[in-house]
Amino acid sequence: METKLLAVDYPVLNIFWTMLELFLWILWFFLLFKIISDIFRSHDLGGWGKAGWLVLVIFLPLIGILAYLIARGQSMGMRDVEQAQQADAAVRAYIRNAAGTPGGTPGAGAPDGGGGRSHVEDLARLADLRDRGAISDEEYQKAKDKLLV
Template identity: 80%
Template sequence: MDNKLLALDYPVLNIFWTMLELFLWVLWFFLLFKIITDIFRSHDLSGWGKAGWLVLVIILPLIGVLAYLIARGAGMGKRDVAQAEQAEASFKAYIRDAAVGGTPPEGGGRSHVDDLARLADLKDKGAISDEEYQKAKDKLLV
């Protein structure tokens, strides 16, 4: 008997309204966190600018979020694309270095394979002798 009363006290339209409110709250917090991360990621804002936007977004959330979207909304997409391209380039460079046989030495963009190829080229041109080639090769492979 109590279940029937509960169903009558909370009609279906109220359930849909509650679901809509929950969805809007989740959307609002997603947008708020997206804007906060964009504030910190932005390199063209000074420290004071970041602090100002952050205070505005936290203290007056509705006005702050709308003002940020109007003033800097177009740049948000560009910064997202730039970060994605940078992450993809870093990933491709990592894969390329791993395929060559390890990460390149600090400060240089060369690997041991490049150094060995250069040594073989010097030996073929006659710039170094066989003994010098063997010593340099042993030094690289150790």
């Protein structure tokens, strides 16, 4: 009896072809979900427009996706940038609120009791002064240590 190895029946070129097919399927589904999510988050399309694009993308996927990318690809990129900017602004606001002093009243975290400035703003001003060369690194460290105590 003769036994064959599986590797002999499946050459290396077929492995590469299978990997390429798998990659293209994953890319296709990623693009399909990206476009469907863009259809739903688009504010400039009405309900019938969204329904029309969705029907086109689902029932004629190749034509629908290519048509959508040609017709609305640039605005899709702008919506992505806008959403990323909104998320970044939300994270920055959260960090600013979490790191800031509460209320700015005397005794509520502000050492001098003045104006509701936070330690974060003071440290940012100090870093800016150091970067511009207005104060040395030693002066920056001393002032920073004073703020953080």
